[in-house]
Amino acid sequence: xxxxxxxxxxxxxxxxxxxxxxxxxxxxxxxxxxxxxxxxxxxxxxxxxxxxxxxxxxxxxxxxxxxxxxxxxxxxxxxxxxxxxxxxxxxxxxxxxxxxxxxxxxxxxxxxxxxxxxxxxxxxxxxxxxxxxxxxxxxxxxxxxxxxxxxxxxxxxxxxxxxxxxxxxxxxxxxxxxxxxxxxxxxxxxxxxxxxxxxxxxxxxxxxxxxxxxxxxxxxxxxxxxxxxxxxxxxxxxxxxxxxxxxxxxxxxxxxxxxxxxxxxxxxxxxxxxxxxxxxxxxxxxxxxxxxxxxxxxxxxxxxxxxxxxxxxxxxxxxxxxxxxxxxxxxxxxxxxxxxxxxxxxxxxxxxxxxxxxxxxxxxxxxxxxxxxxxxxxxxxxxxxxxxxxxxxxxxxxxxxxxxxxxxxxxxxxxxxxxxxxxxxxxxxxxxxxxxxxxxxxxxxxxxxxxxxxxxxxxxxxxxxxxxxxxxxxxxxxxxxxxxxxxxxxxxxxxxxxxxxxxxxxxxxxxxxxxxxxxxxxxxxxxxxxxxxxxxxxxxxxxxxxxxxxxxxxxxxxxx
Numbered sequence: 001x002x003x004x005x006x007x008x009x010x011x012x013x014x015x016x017x018x019x020x021x022x023x024x025x026x027x028x029x030x031x032x033x034x035x036x037x038x039x040x041x042x043x044x045x046x047x048x049x050x051x052x053x054x055x056x057x058x059x060x061x062x063x064x065x066x067x068x069x070x071x072x073x074x075x076x077x078x079x080x081x082x083x084x085x086x087x088x089x090x091x092x093x094x095x096x097x098x099x100x101x102x103x104x105x106x107x108x109x110x111x112x113x114x115x116x117x118x119x120x121x122x123x124x125x126x127x128x129x130x131x132x133x134x135x136x137x138x139x140x141x142x143x144x145x146x147x148x149x150x151x152x153x154x155x156x157x158x159x160x161x162x163x164x165x166x167x168x169x170x171x172x173x174x175x176x177x178x179x180x181x182x183x184x185x186x187x188x189x190x191x192x193x194x195x196x197x198x199x200x201x202x203x204x205x206x207x208x209x210x211x212x213x214x215x216x217x218x219x220x221x222x223x224x225x226x227x228x229x230x231x232x233x234x235x236x237x238x239x240x241x242x243x244x245x246x247x248x249x250x251x252x253x254x255x256x257x258x259x260x261x262x263x264x265x266x267x268x269x270x271x272x273x274x275x276x277x278x279x280x281x282x283x284x285x286x287x288x289x290x291x292x293x294x295x296x297x298x299x300x301x302x303x304x305x306x307x308x309x310x311x312x313x314x315x316x317x318x319x320x321x322x323x324x325x326x327x328x329x330x331x332x333x334x335x336x337x338x339x340x341x342x343x344x345x346x347x348x349x350x351x352x353x354x355x356x357x358x359x360x361x362x363x364x365x366x367x368x369x370x371x372x373x374x375x376x377x378x379x380x381x382x383x384x385x386x387x388x389x390x391x392x393x394x395x396x397x398x399x400x401x402x403x404x405x406x407x408x409x410x411x412x413x414x415x416x417x418x419x420x421x422x423x424x425x426x427x428x429x430x431x432x433x434x435x436x437x438x439x440x441x442x443x444x445x446x447x448x449x450x451x452x453x454x455x456x457x458x459x460x461x462x463x464x465x466x467x468x469x470x471x472x473x474x475x476x477x478x479x480x481x482x483x484x485x486x487x488x489x490x491x492x493x494x495x496x497x498x499x500x501x502x503x504x505x506x507x508x509x510x511x512x513x514x515x516x517x518x519x520x521x522x523x524x525x526x527x528x529x530x531x532x533x534x535x536x537x538x539x540x541x542x543x544x545x546x547x548x549x550x551x552x553x554x555x556x557x558x559x560x
Contacts, residue, residue, distance in 0.1 A: 006113075006114065006115035006116050006117025006118070007022050007109075007113040007114065007115070007116060007117055008022065008023075008116075008117050008118045008119065008120075008147065008364075008367040008368060008370070008371045009021065009022045009032075009106075009109055009113070009116055009118075009119050009120075009363075009364060009367060010022070010119070010120045010122070010155070010360050010361065010362065010363025010364030010365070010366060010367045011102065011105055011119050011120070011121045011122065011360060011363060012122045012152070012155075012357075012359040012360035012363060013043070013075065013098060013101065013102065013121050013122060013123075013135065013138070014040075014043055014075065014194055014195060014196075014359075015043060015073055015075040015076060015194055015195035015196025015197060015222060015224070016042065016043055016072070016073065016194070016195025016196065016222075016223065016224070016330070017040040017041065017042055017043060017195065017330065017356060018040065018041050018042075018043050018101055018102075018105055019031060019039060019040050019041070019105075019356060019357055019359070019360035020032050020105040020106070020108070020109050020360060021357065021360040021361050021363070021364040022109070022113060022364050022367075022368075023364050023365060023367075023368040029159065029162065029361045029364055029365060030364075031357050031360065031361070032108065032109045032112050032113070033108075034056065034104070034105070034108040035107075035108045035111070036056070036057060038057070039354075039356070039357060040356050040357070041055070041056045041057075041101070041104060041105060041108075042056050042057055042059065042060050042072075043072065043073075043074070043075065043098075043101050043195075044056060044057075044059035044060045044063070044070060044071065044072045045059055045070070045071045045072075045074075045087075045097050045100050045101065046058060046059035046062045046063075046066065046069055046070045047069050047070075047071075047087045047088045047090075047092075048069065049069075049088070053100055055100050055101055055103075055104040056101075056104060059071075059072075060072075060258070063254045063257075063258065064251060064254045064255040064258065065251065067250040067251055067253070067254040068086075068087070068088065068089075068250060069087055069088045070087075070254075071083055071087050071092065071097050073195070073196050073224055074094040074097045074098060075094070075098065075196055075197070076196045076197070076219070076220060076224075077094040078094045078095070078098070078127070078130075078131040078134040078135060078138075079094075079128070079130035079131040079133075079134050080094060081093065082094075083097055093550070094134060094138075095134050095137045095138040095141055095550070096138075096141060096550055096554055098134075098135070098138035098142075099138045099139070099141035099142040099550075099551075099554050100142075100554060102121075102138060102139060102142035102144060103142045103143070103554070106119070106142065106144060116144065116145075117145065117371075118144075118145040118146075118147040118367065118370075118371065119139060119144045119145065119146060119147060119367065120146075120147050120148050120149070120150055120363045120364070120366045120367040120370065121135055121136075121138075121139050121144075121146060121149050121150075121363070122149070122150055122151070122152045122155050122359050122360070122362075122363050123135050123149050123150075123151060123152065124151070124152055124192070124194075124197040124198075124199045124217065124219065125151040125152060125153050125154070125192075125199040125201050125212075125215040125217065125423075125426050126197065126198075126199050126215065126216065126217040126218065126219050126426045126427075127219065127426070127517075128426070128427050128477045128487060128489060129477060129489045129490075129517070129518060129519045130487075130489050130490075131219070132149055132516065132517055132518055133518065135149055136149060136518075137550075140551065141550050141551045141554055142551075142554070143551060147367055147370050147371070148366065148367075148370055148515075148516055149516045149517075150362070150363055150366050150421075150516070151199070151201065151212070151215070151423055151426075151517075152192050152194075152199060152328065152359045153190035153192050153199050153200070153201035153203065153212075153215065153328065154190075154201065154203065154210065154212055154362070154421060154423060155358075155359045155360075155361075155362025155363045155365075155366060156190050156192065156326060156328040156358045156359050156362050157188050157190050157201075157203040157205070157210065157326065157362070158210060158362040158365050158366060158421070159353065159358045159359070159361035159362035159365060160188065160324075160326050160350070160353060160358065160362075161205060161210075162361075162365060163352065163353050186204060186205055186206065186323050187202065187203070187204045187205075187213075187317075187321055187322055187323050187324075188202070188203050188204075188205070188322070188323065188324045188325075188326055189201070189202050189308075189311075189322050189324070189325045189326070190202075190203060190326045190328055191308070191325060191326065191327055191328065191332060191337075191341065191349070192217075192328040192329045192332070192359075193222060193223070193304065193327075193328075193329045193331040193332045193334075193337060194222050194223065194328075194329035194330065194331060195222050195223045195224055195329070195330060195331065196220070196222040196223070196224050197217070197218070197219050197220070197221070197222050198217045198218045198221040198222055198304060198307065199215065199216075199217040200215070200216050200217050200307055200308050200311050201214070201215040201216075201217075201311075202214050202215075202311060202312075202315050202317065202322070208420060209420050209422070210420065210421040210422065211422045211452070212422060212423045212424045212452075213315045213317075213424070213450070214311055214314045214315035214424060214450045215311070215424055215426045215450065216307050216310060216311040216314065216426070217307055217426075218303065218307065221300065221303060221304070222329075222331060223261075223264070223329075223330060223331035225297075225300055226264055226293075226297050226300060226331065226334070227257065227260050227261045227264055229293075229296040229297050229300075230260035230263055230264060230275065230288070230293065230296065231253075231256055231257055231260045233286075233288075233296055234246075234256060234259075234260060234275050234277070234284070234286055235247050235253075235256065237284060237286055238277075238279075238282075238284050241282075241284055242280075242282040242284070244279070244280055244282060246277070246279055249279070252277075252279045255277065255279075256277055259275055259276070259277055260275060263275050263288060264293070264334075265333075267288070267289075267290045267293050267334075268333045268334050268335060270290070271289060271290045271291075272287065272288070272289050272290070273287075273288060274286065274287050274288070275288055290335070294336050297336075301336055301337070301340055304337070304340070305340055305344065308341070308344070309344065314449075314450060315450075319344070319345045319346060319347065322345065322347065324347075324350055325341055325345060325347055325348075325349040325350060326349075326350050327341075327349050327350060327351040327355055328355050328358055328359060329355055329356075329359075330355055330356050332351070332355050333351075333355065337349075338351075366421070421515075422452055422453065422515075423452075423453045423515065423516075423517065424449075424450045424451060424452055424453060425447060425449060425450065425451055425453060425455075425513050425517060426449065426450075426517070427449055427477035427478055427479070427487075428443075428445045428447065428448050428449045428477065428478055428479035429445070429446050429447040429475070429476075429477060429511055429513070429519065430443040430444050430445040430446055430447075430475070430476050430477075430478065430479075430486065431443075431444050431446060431459065431461075431473050431474065431475055431476070431492075431509075432444075432473075432474040432475075432476060432483050432488075433461075441483055442481050442482070442483065443476055443478060443480060443481055443482065443483045443486050444459070445479060446459050446511050447511060447513060448479065449479050451513070453513045453514070453515050453517060454512065454513055454514050454515050455512070455513050456510055456511065456512040456513075457510070457511050457512075458508055458509070458510050458511075459508075459509055459511070460506050460507070460508050460509075460526070461473070461506070461507050461509060462503075462504040462505065462506055462507070463497070463501055463502075463503060463504060463505045463507065464503065465503055466501070466502060466503050467499060467500055467501060468497065468501060468503075468505075469495070469496065469497050469499070470493065470494065470495055470497070471493075471494040471497070471507055471523075471532075472491055472492070472493055472494075473491065473492040473494070473509065474488055474491055474492075475488070475489055475490055475491065475492055475511075475519070475521075476488050476489065477489050489519070492509070492521050492523075494507060494509070494523045494532045495532065496532055497525055497530070497532055498525060498527075498528050498530050501525070501527070505525065505526075505527060506525075506526040506527070507523055507524070507525050507526070507532065508523065508524045508525075508526055509521065509522070509523045510522040510523070510524075
C-alpha cells in the first residue's frame with residue numbers, strides 16, 4: 001500500500017481507553033492529544049435521543065444518568081454480531097461502536113496533522129480471526145485506510161526498543177531503527193493487562209529483526225474484572241446494611257461502576273481509600289484497603305500468573321533467558337502485578353514508558369515503516385523531474401512521477417526500511433473431520449499455535465460421494481482435539497469441482513495465515529490439477545457491500 005498524501009498514524013483501540021500517535025519527519029514518536037487535551041480517549045459512545053453521538057469523556061459522564069444509551073467495553077464483543085445489549089432501544093454491532101471511537105480519534109488528530117493518509121490499528125495478540133476481521137472492518141467503517149493490524153505486545157516491544165535506543169544516546173533525527181534493536185534487550189516478555197483483555201508475549205530482537213516466539217493470554221480478562229469485584233463487594237454491603245440491591249437499578253449500577261473503577265486506580269497509589277455512594281436516601285461509606293482489594297481479586301491474579309508460566313513452557317524458555325519484562329496496559333499499574341512478576345521471575349518489571357501510550361507509539365512506528373517500505377524508488381533526472389526507478393541505458397524513461405509530499409526525512413526512510421517484524425498465530429487452525437476409529441468428530445489441527453507468520457500448510461481431503469461438486473469444511477481456531485473446546489470461525493465451501501469425480505477423489509486445501517494473522521484458503525482437485533473456487537464463509541465480519549452500508553449508517557447517525 002502506497003499512501004500518497006497525509007500523515008500515517010498508529011491507533012491503540014482499547015477496551016476502556018484509546019490512543020492515537022504518529023512519527024514526525026525527524027523520527028520522533030508523538031501522542032496526539034484529543035480535543036479535550038487528554039492523551040487518551042475513553043472508548044465510550046453515548047447515542048443521544050436525537051440520534052447524535054458523543055464519544056469519550058462526555059459519554060462516560062452521561063453513563064450514570066443514561067446507562068441504556070451509553071456503550072462501553074464493546075471491544076470484548078468484537079467478532080459477535082451485536083453489542084451485548086441495545087443502545088437506546090436499537091442493536092449496534094461492536095464494529096459500528098468502535099468505528100465511532102476511531103472517527104473521533106482521527107478527527108482530533110486531523111486538527112493537528114491535516115489529512116490522515118493511513119492507519120495501523122492494534123489488536124490483542126490473543127484475538128482470533130473473527131475479532132481481527134472485525135477490527136479491520138471497524139477502521140473501514142470509520143473511513144480509515146487500514147494499512148495493517150498489529151498485535152499490541154509487538155507494538156509495545158517496538159516502542160520500547162526505540163526508547164532503549166534513545167536512552168543509549170541515539171539520535172531521533174536519524175531514526176536508525178536497525179540500531180534500535182542492537183541496544184534493546186534481546187528477549188522481552190511483554191505483559192499486557194488492559195481494561196478488558198490480557199496478553200503475554202515473548203519477543204526476541206536480533207539486529208533489525210523482531211521475532212515473536214510465543215503468545216498467550218485471555219480475551220476476557222482485564223481491569224474490568226477487577227472493578228467488578230469491588231462493585232460486588234460494595235453492593236453486597238449495601239444490601240446487608242440497607243436491604244436494597246443497587247444492581248437492580250441500571251442507573252445506580254452505572255454510578256457504582258464508575259466509583260469503583262476510580263477506587264481501584266486510587267489503590268494503585270495509596271494503601272487505603274473509601275467508596276461512598278448514596279441512593280434512595282440511603283448512604284454507604286465503605287473503607288477498602290489495598291490488601292482487601294488484593295484478596296478480592298487473588299484468583300484473577302492467579303489466572304494471570306498461570307498464563308505467564310504456561311507461555312514460558314510453550315516457548316521452552318526459563319526466566320534466566322528473559323532479559324526484560326515490559327509492563328503494558330493501564331491495569332498493569334496495580335502493585336500486585338509487579339510484585340507477582342518479580343516473585344516468579346526474580347527480575348524487576350519495566351514500566352519506564354507510559355503503559356497507556358506505548359502501544360499507540362509502537363503502532364505509529366509500524367505505520368511509518370510500512371509507509372516507507374511501500375514507497376516506490378524515485379530517481380531525480382538531470383532536468384529535475386522525478387521518475388520511478390533508474391532506467392537502463394537505451395531504454396525509454398519511465399513516465400514522470402508527480403511530486404509527493406515527503407512525510408519523513410531521507411535518513412529516516414533509509415533506516416526504517418531495514419526493520420522486519422515476524423509474528424506468530426495465537427490459536428491453532430484446524431478442520432473438523434470424522435475420526436473413523438473413534439466414529440466421532442474431532443479437530444484436525446492444520447497449523448499449530450505459535451507458528452511463525454506468514455505460513456501456509458496443506459491438507460488433503462477425499463470426496464464422500466460420486467460426482468461430488470461441492471465440499472464443505474468447518475474451520476475452527478483452537479488446539480484441543482474436541483471441537484466443542486474450539487471456536488468455529490467459518491465454513492470453507494469448495495465449489496465447481498470437475499464433473500464425474502469418483503468417491504474418494506483427493507482435494508488439496510491450502511490454509512494460509514498472512515503476517516497480520518488473517519486466514520486465507522485455496523483448493524486444488526489433484527487428479528485434474530483443477531483449482532477449485534473457494535469461499536470462506538465467516539461466522540463474523542461484513543462483506544464489502546455491508547461495510548459501505550454501515551459506513552453510511554455511522555455517518556448518518558453523526559449528522560442527525
